[in-house]
Every structure is written in C-alpha cells, then in structure tokens.
Amino acid sequence: MGRVQLWYKVLKNYLLGNVVTPTDIGNSYDLVSSSYNDRFLNIMHKYNIVMLSQISLPEQAKVLDLACGTGFNSEYLLGLRPNYTIDGVDISEGMLKEAALRLRGKVNLYQDSMLSFLKNCKDEEYHMIICSWALKYQPPLEVLKECNRALKPGGQIAVILNSRHTLPEIRRIYKHLLIRNSKGIKKLMLELPNPKNEKHLKKWFIKAGFEEIYTFGGAEKFRFDSTEDMTQWVTSTGALAGFDIMVDLHDRNIKEQVSNLFRQFGIMTVTHDFVWGRAKKCE
Numbered sequence: 001m002g003r004v005q006l007w008y009k010v011l012k013n014y015l016l017g018n019v020v021t022p023t024d025i026g027n028s029y030d031l032v033s034s035s036y037n038d039r040f041l042n043i044m045h046k047y048n049i050v051m052l053s054q055i056s057l058p059e060q061a062k063v064l065d066l067a068c069g070t071g072f073n074s075e076y077l078l079g080l081r082p083n084y085t086i087d088g089v090d091i092s093e094g095m096l097k098e099a100a101l102r103l104r105g106k107v108n109l110y111q112d113s114m115l116s117f118l119k120n121c122k123d124e125e126y127h128m129i130i131c132s133w134a135l136k137y138q139p140p141l142e143v144l145k146e147c148n149r150a151l152k153p154g155g156q157i158a159v160i161l162n163s164r165h166t167l168p169e170i171r172r173i174y175k176h177l178l179i180r181n182s183k184g185i186k187k188l189m190l191e192l193p194n195p196k197n198e199k200h201l202k203k204w205f206i207k208a209g210f211e212e213i214y215t216f217g218g219a220e221k222f223r224f225d226s227t228e229d230m231t232q233w234v235t236s237t238g239a240l241a242g243f244d245i246m247v248d249l250h251d252r253n254i255k256e257q258v259s260n261l262f263r264q265f266g267i268m269t270v271t272h273d274f275v276w277g278r279a280k281k282c283e
C-alpha cells in the first residue's frame, strides 16, 4: 500500500510540475549554513585544496568562485595570491553571509544561480573559474559551456563534485523513508546529474570545448559511533540539499526514522564518492 501511495504521489507531483527548484536548494543550504564549515568542510576541504593545487596560478588573475558557499576556495586562493580579483556567486543567502564573515570584503559576493550569473558575464572575462561540490545543481554541460565562454583564451577551470555512486548508504534507506512519509510529499527532488566517473567528467569537459584535461576520482568514508550522530551529520552538511524538501529531514520525528533505518540496515558509515578535474580553454 505504501509503495502504491508513493508512486501515486510521485506521478501526481511530476505531472503538476511540482519539482524542487534551484531556489529551494538555496533554501536548504540556508538551513545548514552555520554548521557547514564544521561538519562538511572540516574534513572535505582537503579535496578542495587538491583540486585548487591542480591549477597553475599566475601572479595576477580575475577569478570566478562559482557556488562559492562559505568562501573556502576564495580565502585559500587569496592566501596564495592576495592580488587576485575574485567574484563569488552563490544562490544561498545563508552561505553568502558565512562567506562575508570569512572574506571580510576581499571578494565581490553575488547572490545568484550559477547559470544566471554566467549568462550575464561578458565573453572572456575570467582567467580562472572554480566550482566545488555544486556543478550537479544545474545542467552541468550547460554550466561548463558557459564557463568556457566566460574564460579568457588559455583560462583554467577546476571542478570537484560527487559522482553518481555517492552516498550509497542514504540511497538504501531513502526509499523506505519516502514510502513511510509519502503522504507529506509536496515536491519531487529529481536525481542529480552527477557524472558516473572521471571519464564521464572528461567527456563533459571535451563537449564544453576544453583541452588539456585531467580528471581523477576519489572517496571519503565518514564513520560514526551512533546512528543518531550519523543522522545529525547527514542532515546538517548540505549533502541532502533538496532531498530534505521531499521529506522534511529537519523534522525531529523524521530524523528519528532516519536513525532507526540506519540501525535496521546496520549502516554506520557514509561514503562520499567524487570526481575532480581541471582543463584549459584553447589559446
């Protein structure tokens, strides 16, 4: 019965076009903006640094930090090259507030979606574009093509994002959560267009017109002592942004269900599987 009701809800919302929008995703990030640095970046920033260290840094550059979040990448680059001019864009007001605290006026911050911002950029405006943990939130190929247009000849791009195989533990329990709470579903969160693997990311770079492409894959396993801690973690990092709208993952009762499902399935780890890469625009 639960499954039938879920399919009915999914079909109804799909036909009515009730799907999670970029603004909804921004709202999800607003809710985790104060815990994002401690819970997610605290561990994952090492991969941001690996990604950034793939770029050769000229003395002077105009940089776009796309979906800049709380501003880690911009701060890191300014630490190495204080003369850089950096524009940071993000859809979440909450994340931008955290970025403003971190960056203290050293970066121009804009609240906008990646595609809308890029479409308003002039051709060949930037020497460098970086985008970490966000390319999936808008059609990636479209974003990469716009990045190519906005980069100067020889300009560099670096991205890191989850792969299609990320968070297998959450996938395992999420459908059960949906079945149990199908009544409350008001919007659908569609599958995010993450790349299958590093070869897939390379194909995107090629299709978007880039050359000198290098892509890699990696994974980070988070281990927890209790399913309550794990639930608190997954609901306060942004990892489930958008999925928290389909089922309210900030509700106490739902969190308890998540924790119980983890226990029932013997899940005590969460795996972030990801790919990253860099490429250049033709000279």
Ligand SMILES: C[S@@+](CC[C@H](N)C(=O)[O-])C[C@H]1O[C@@H](n2cnc3c(N)ncnc32)[C@H](O)[C@@H]1O
Pocket: 022, 025, 026, 029, 041, 048, 066, 067, 068, 069, 070, 071, 072, 073, 089, 090, 091, 092, 095, 112, 113, 114, 115, 131, 132, 133, 134, 137, 138, 238
């Ligand atoms: C996981 S965080 C990554 C933030 C930052 N790049 C970092 O490495 O810490 C994802 C960010 O993407 C932003 N975001 C999501 N969808 C977006 C969109 N369509 N346009 C711009 N920013 C978006 C979120 O608000 C959030 O700050």
